[in-house]
Amino acid sequence: MNEHVTPWLGPYHDGELQGRRLRQVEDHLEHCAACRTELEQLRKLSALLQESPVAVTSTSPDRFVAQVGLRIPRRQEKPAWQKVLETGWRLTPAGLVGAWAFVQTVFIVAGIALIALQVGAGIDVLGLEIPQGETWLSAGLGSVLGLMGAELGNTARTILHLLGTLGWAIVLYLTALVVIGMLYWSWLASLWARRRHQELQSQTS
Amino acid sequence: MNGRSALSTEAERDMIAQAQQGNRHAFGELVRCHREGMVNVVYRMCGDANLAEDAAQEAFIRAWKHLPGYRPKSPFRNWLYRIATNAALDVLRRERETVDIDELPLATPGEGPEAALEKTERGERVRQAVLALPQASRAVLVLREYEGLSYKEISETLSIPIGTVMSRLNYARNRLRETLAPYLEAL
Numbered sequence: 203m204n205e206h207v208t209p210w211l212g213p214y215h216d217g218e219l220q221g222r223r224l225r226q227v228e229d230h231l232e233h234c235a236a237c238r239t240e241l242e243q244l245r246k247l248s249a250l251l252q253e254s255p256v257a258v259t260s261t262s263p264d265r266f267v268a269q270v271g272l273r274i275p276r277r278q279e280k281p282a283w284q285k286v287l288e289t290g291w292r293l294t295p296a297g298l299v300g301a302w303a304f305v306q307t308v309f310i311v312a313g314i315a316l317i318a319l320q321v322g323a324g325i326d327v328l329g330l331e332i333p334q335g336e337t338w339l340s341a342g343l344g345s346v347l348g349l350m351g352a353e354l355g356n357t358a359r360t361i362l363h364l365l366g367t368l369g370w371a372i373v374l375y376l377t378a379l380v381v382i383g384m385l386y387w388s389w390l391a392s393l394w395a396r397r398r399h400q401e402l403q404s405q406t407s
Numbered sequence: 408m409n410g411r412s413a414l415s416t417e418a419e420r421d422m423i424a425q426a427q428q429g430n431r432h433a434f435g436e437l438v439r440c441h442r443e444g445m446v447n448v449v450y451r452m453c454g455d456a457n458l459a460e461d462a463a464q465e466a467f468i469r470a471w472k473h474l475p476g477y478r479p480k481s482p483f484r485n486w487l488y489r490i491a492t493n494a495a496l497d498v499l500r501r502e503r504e505t506v507d508i509d510e511l512p513l514a515t516p517g518e519g520p521e522a523a524l525e526k527t528e529r530g531e532r533v534r535q536a537v538l539a540l541p542q543a544s545r546a547v548l549v550l551r552e553y554e555g556l557s558y559k560e561i562s563e564t565l566s567i568p569i570g571t572v573m574s575r576l577n578y579a580r581n582r583l584r585e586t587l588a589p590y591l592e593a594l
Contacts, residue, residue, distance in 0.1 A: 212577050216551065218558050246594045247584055251552045253526065254533040257450035259460050266442050267435050270464050274471040277429040400476030 206237055215244045294389050298382055305378045414440050423483055427474050438467050441484060444554060445491045451549040452495035454538045466494035481563050489564045492546050529590055536586040544579035547572055
């Protein structure tokens with residue numbers, strides 16, 4: 203004889219068992235008279251509990267609804283500035299996605315334009331002189347490389363100028379992404395806090 | 408089982424959305440649908456029909472106040488029952504010194520003959536046995552036996568793990584089987 207399934211008889215009676223456990227209890231019940239008696243007791247108890255009288259109330263449903271209606275407070279209309287703030291808060295994710303798309307577009311378009319100009323007509327098309335030491339990168343490394351000879355120095359300076367411009371663009375791009383990301387996470391955190399607050403309020407009611 | 412909503416799920420969702428926007432008429436319809444279930448949950452918990460009615464009204468008022476925060480991830484009925492259970496516990500706390508289970512009014516018999524009287528008396532014993540259970544076990548038993556909630560729904564309604572639901576239900580049933588043994592044998 204298998205071990206009795208007494209702890210599972212309640213969940214079995216309530217239709218809460220599934221799968222292997224359900225089959226185990228059913229198999230056991232086929233062979234165990236004691237557990238069948240236990241189950242029968244649970245069924246009788248459920249039937250007996252239904253004999254307990256329901257609430258006999260003196261108030262009709264209509265009157266009850268009317269009484270509740272009289273007691274519920276009017277919802278206070280939110281002031282206009284609060285509504286504007288609320289709408290702005292709700293639109294924040296869309297705004298951030300827009301900002302992200304804008305930054306991406308600017309970076310890609312600027313990158314393509316720069317490359318096209320470099321490849322197609324050379325850097326002079328920009329009409330820019332390449333001042334020595336324009337950026338910290340070109341200034342620092344340029345002075346070191348300048349020692350390696352004028353020819354090599356000019357080429358290096360051109361490359362470093364490009365790298366410097368590109369470097370600043372990348373720094374700006376990454377900064378924009380980080381700021382957008384931080385704003386988005388802040389918004390998510392405020393959303394979570396708001397939901398949690400509402401859940402707590404609802405639980406304590 | 409009592410208090411089943413007469414509204415379809417769709418209609419109820421629509422009513423909830425309207426009530427969340429401040430529509431008092433829509434909320435009235437929700438009250439009408441869930442009144443019986445709410446009153447009975449509180450009644451089974453506290454044992455006095457008049458107190459139950461007051462507490463159910465109080466629970467609906469709390470529901471109205473917190474309705475904007477309700478999210479339909481759990482059934483509306485369960486959300487209401489959570490509020491009703493809390494309201495019932497508040498009533499019990501408030502009335503602890505004034506309400507004595509043995510002095511609670513007997514339910515008015517609906518049938519005249521002696522058999523009905525005997526049934527009423529048995530029902531009264533059952534009611535008192537349920538009321539004599541500890542509050543925590545009683546709440547689980549009421550939601551399961553009278554309102555037909557699943558273990559998962561009870562767990563969500565009372566914010567307790569499913570394992571606790573099972574152990575409290577087992578405890579309540581064992582206690583009731585002892586208390587009501589003569590009536591169970593007679594069935």
